[in-house]
Amino acid sequence: MTLTQIFIFAALGLAAGRFYKVISRGWLLFAASVLAVFWLQTASLIRSLPFLFPVASLGLAALVWSLTLPKEYTGSKEDGWAAGALGGLVLLVAATRYIEAASGLLAVRPPQIEFAVIVVATLALVGFVGYRLGRGRGLLLNGVALLIIAVLIIFKFEPLGRMASSGLRTLTRQDAGLASSFDLGWLGFSYIAFRLIHVLRDRLGGRLPQVSLRDFVTYIVFFPALTAGPIDRVERFTPQSHGEFKLGGEHLFAAGQRLTIGLFMKFVLADGLAFFALNAANAWQTESAGWMWVLLLAYTFRIFFDFAGYTHIAIGLGILFGVVLSENFDRPYLKQNITAFWNSWHMTLAQWFRAYYFNPLTRWLRTRGVRVWLIILVSQLTTMALIGLWHGITWNFLAWGLWHGVGLFVHNQWVQFSKARPGGVDPNLAQPLGVAATFAFVTIGWVWFALPGPQDAARVFGVLFGMN
Amino acid sequence: MDSQKISVSRLVIKALVLFVVLNLVFAALDLTPAIGRLTLYNWLLPGRERLPYGDDPMSAYNLNLYNLEAMFASHKVAGRPKAVDEFRVLVIGDSAVWGFLLAHEDTLTGALNAADLRTADGRRVVFYNLGHPTISLTKDLMILDYAMQYDPDLILWPVTLEAFPISKQTSSPLVQNNADRVRALIETYGLPLDSNSPDFEEQDFWSRTIIGQRRNLADILRLQFYGFMWAATGIDVYISEEIDLRAVDLEAGEEYAGLQPPELRTDDVAFEVLAAGVRRAGDVPVLIVNEPIFVSDGANSEIRYNSFYPRWAYDDYRVLLQGKAEQHGWAYVDLWQVVDNSEFTNTPIHLTPQGTLQLADAIMAELRDAFDLQP
Numbered sequence: 001m002t003l004t005q006i007f008i009f010a011a012l013g014l015a016a017g018r019f020y021k022v023i024s025r026g027w028l029l030f031a032a033s034v035l036a037v038f039w040l041q042t043a044s045l046i047r048s049l050p051f052l053f054p055v056a057s058l059g060l061a062a063l064v065w066s067l068t069l070p071k072e073y074t075g076s077k078e079d080g081w082a083a084g085a086l087g088g089l090v091l092l093v094a095a096t097r098y099i100e101a102a103s104g105l106l107a108v109r110p111p112q113i114e115f116a117v118i119v120v121a122t123l124a125l126v127g128f129v130g131y132r133l134g135r136g137r138g139l140l141l142n143g144v145a146l147l148i149i150a151v152l153i154i155f156k157f158e159p160l161g162r163m164a165s166s167g168l169r170t171l172t173r174q175d176a177g178l179a180s181s182f183d184l185g186w187l188g189f190s191y192i193a194f195r196l197i198h199v200l201r202d203r204l205g206g207r208l209p210q211v212s213l214r215d216f217v218t219y220i221v222f223f224p225a226l227t228a229g230p231i232d233r234v235e236r237f238t239p240q241s242h243g244e245f246k247l248g249g250e251h252l253f254a255a256g257q258r259l260t261i262g263l264f265m266k267f268v269l270a271d272g273l274a275f276f277a278l279n280a281a282n283a284w285q286t287e288s289a290g291w292m293w294v295l296l297l298a299y300t301f302r303i304f305f306d307f308a309g310y311t312h313i314a315i316g317l318g319i320l321f322g323v324v325l326s327e328n329f330d331r332p333y334l335k336q337n338i339t340a341f342w343n344s345w346h347m348t349l350a351q352w353f354r355a356y357y358f359n360p361l362t363r364w365l366r367t368r369g370v371r372v373w374l375i376i377l378v379s380q381l382t383t384m385a386l387i388g389l390w391h392g393i394t395w396n397f398l399a400w401g402l403w404h405g406v407g408l409f410v411h412n413q414w415v416q417f418s419k420a421r422p423g424g425v426d427p428n429l430a431q432p433l434g435v436a437a438t439f440a441f442v443t444i445g446w447v448w449f450a451l452p453g454p455q456d457a458a459r460v461f462g463v464l465f466g467m468n
Numbered sequence: 469m470d471s472q473k474i475s476v477s478r479l480v481i482k483a484l485v486l487f488v489v490l491n492l493v494f495a496a497l498d499l500t501p502a503i504g505r506l507t508l509y510n511w512l513l514p515g516r517e518r519l520p521y522g523d524d525p526m527s528a529y530n531l532n533l534y535n536l537e538a539m540f541a542s543h544k545v546a547g548r549p550k551a552v553d554e555f556r557v558l559v560i561g562d563s564a565v566w567g568f569l570l571a572h573e574d575t576l577t578g579a580l581n582a583a584d585l586r587t588a589d590g591r592r593v594v595f596y597n598l599g600h601p602t603i604s605l606t607k608d609l610m611i612l613d614y615a616m617q618y619d620p621d622l623i624l625w626p627v628t629l630e631a632f633p634i635s636k637q638t639s640s641p642l643v644q645n646n647a648d649r650v651r652a653l654i655e656t657y658g659l660p661l662d663s664n665s666p667d668f669e670e671q672d673f674w675s676r677t678i679i680g681q682r683r684n685l686a687d688i689l690r691l692q693f694y695g696f697m698w699a700a701t702g703i704d705v706y707i708s709e710e711i712d713l714r715a716v717d718l719e720a721g722e723e724y725a726g727l728q729p730p731e732l733r734t735d736d737v738a739f740e741v742l743a744a745g746v747r748r749a750g751d752v753p754v755l756i757v758n759e760p761i762f763v764s765d766g767a768n769s770e771i772r773y774n775s776f777y778p779r780w781a782y783d784d785y786r787v788l789l790q791g792k793a794e795q796h797g798w799a800y801v802d803l804w805q806v807v808d809n810s811e812f813t814n815t816p817i818h819l820t821p822q823g824t825l826q827l828a829d830a831i832m833a834e835l836r837d838a839f840d841l842q843p
Contacts, residue, residue: 298696
C-alpha cells in the first residue's frame, strides 16, 4: 500500500459512520474490500492480468465459500444479494474502462466489458456447480486446496513463473520471449491462499462455522490485511465484520496510535534503512567486515520495521472499521530464545503452519512409533523449510528455513537437557545472554533471506567472518 | 457521544494548527540552509571525495541536490580544519573535474593527490575536488564563493568554452535553484547576467515552508542515508559497462551556442565571471586551465573539432582567453591538446583514468614551474 492509499483508507474509516446510515457496515466492508482488491493490484505487462488477478481472488473466495457450505444449507436471500453484488461490482470496475474520469484509478485499463461479462458468468457457473455438486465433499475440498498450493508454487518458483508468464503471453498474443516471473504479481495471493486453505481444512475437520458469502469474501480480501497480512482465522474475523459499530474516541486513539507507529516504522525507519540494508548488489561491493555487519543489521531492522509497520497500519485501519485484526509481532528481537522468537515473529503465519502442518505431522509420526527426538527434528526442519519456501522457492529461502529449523530443534533439546540438570546459568545472566544469542542467530539467518543465491550468501559470510 | 465528538474534532484541529504554525515558523526562519548543515558526514561517516551528484542514486549511492550547505557538509573539505602542514588546493570546474564516469580515485584530484606534492617549505599539497557536473562559469563562481570559507592556498580552475557563453550561465540547475546567491554575485561583481532571468527558480514565503521544501528536505535526508553505502563501498558514481563514445563523425553545422562564424566576440562569453572568481579568491592565487578536448579526424572535422566546438569558435576562444589572462595577469595554462584522442570517453571533455593522468602530469608541470610544488 502506498501512503496515498493508506490515507484514503483512513479517511474512509473516519467517514464510514456517515455511510452506515445508508449501507450497513457489513455491506460497506464487503464493497470496499472488493473494490480495493482491484485498486491495490499492481500493473503487469501481460494484458488484462491486473484485472483477472483480482477477479480470480474473488472467484476463488466465492468458490471456496460455496464448497465449504454445510450440506443442509438451502440458500439465503442475503447470500443471493452478495453473489449479485460481487458480480455487479466486478462489472462496475470493468465499466470504468469507458469512464474517462475513472482512468488512473486502476493500474491498467480494464478489459472490454464483453470479456468481463464472460469472466463473471464463467465464475458464477463454476460457483453454482460447486455449490450444487461439491458441498462438503472431501475429495473436492482437498483437490481445491491442492490446486491453490499448485498455483502458489507456480508463483513462488521462478522457472515455473516464467513458463506461466510465457503461456499467458502466448494466449494474449504478446511476445513470449519477454516472459518473466515478475509479470505475475498477484497482489496478496500468498495471504489469500493461506486463508482459503485454512477454511478448507477446517471444513474437513468439521470446525468451520457457517459464514455468509458477504462476510466470507470480506474475510478473504479485507483490504487492510490484503497486502501483508495478518492471516486471521475466519471464526475470529467474521463476527467483527458486521453489526453495529460506532467510531468513538477510544477507537480513534487506538487507530491513530497504530497508524502513527506503523507509518513511522514503514515509511521512515524501514524505508530509511533500505538505503543501506544488505542486498544482492552491495553484498559484492563491501569489503570490510565491520561495514558488512552494519548492512546486515540494517537489513535485520529494516525487515522488522517494514513488516511490523505494515501490520500496525493494517490493525490501525481495521480499528477504524470496527475490526480488530490479529497481532503479528510482539517484540521478537527481545526474545530470549528462538522458540520465543517464532512465537512473536509473523505470529499468524507460524500459527497457521502449527495448525495445518506441524501438529498433524507430529501426531501422525507419533502413531508410527517414531522416536520423540526424531519427530521433533523432522517436524521442526520441514515446518521451517516450508515457511522459508512460502517466501519463494529458492535455495536461500530453504537454507533460511532450515537454519531456523535447526535452531528450534537445538533449543528444544537444550531445554530437555536443562530440565534434567537444575541449576545451571544464573537467570540474571541467562536473560541478556539469551536475548543476545537469539538476536545474533536470527540476524545471521537474514543473510540467506536477503540475498537471491547461495553464492551471494557465501560471499557475505566470508566477509562477515573474515574468511575471504 | 458528544464529548467523544468534541475530542475528535479538537484533536484534528489541534494537529492542524500545530502543523500550520510549524510551517510558518519554518518559512519565517528559513530553516532549510541550517538543516542542510546538519550532517552525518565527517563524524559518523567519512566525508565525500567530491560534491554530491548522481543520475542513478540507487547504484551510485549519490544524488543531485541543490542545497549548497548540505553538499559541502557532506564533503571532506568541510570536515577538516586545515592542518599546519597542509597546503590546500581547491579544484573547481565542470564534469571533467568532478570525474564523470570515473571512480573518485581516478579523477584529476585523485591523480594529483596520488603524486603527493610538497611545497618548498615541506607542506603536503592536498587537492579537494569541488567540481560539479554542470557547465557554467557562474556555477563555478558560486561554488568558489562558498568554498572560500575553507581557507584555500590555491585555486585550480579548469575551464572549457562550454562554460563561457552568456546564454549558458544560468542553465545549470544548481544555479537556477540558488537564485539569491547568484543575484548577490551578479550585484557584487557587476556580472553581465540578468538578475531576473526566467531560468531562476523563485522562492516566495510559501515555498520556504516545510511543505514547499519537502523535496529539498527529502534530498538532504537521502544524502545522509546514501552516506552509509558510500562509507561501506567507497562508491560514489555509477559507471556503466557500456559507454557510448564521443562522436568522431560530426554534424556539419558551424553555429555555436546561437553564435555564428566568423568571429567570437568578447561580449559573447562571460570573461567577467572568470574575473569575478579571481577577485573573489583575493590573495589566494588562481590557476586557470584550459581543459583538453577531443580533436576529431572524422567527417566534417575540417570545420569542427568535436561535437561541442566548431573550429572557428574554439580557436577564437583560446586566443581571447590567452589575451585576457595576459591582460589581467592571471595564472593561465592552455592544455587543450595534452591528452591522447583515445583517452576521451563519452564527451569531448570527459577523460579515461589514463587521460586524467596525462592531464595531471601537465598540470603538475605548471604547478612546479609557477608555484614551486614538487613531487
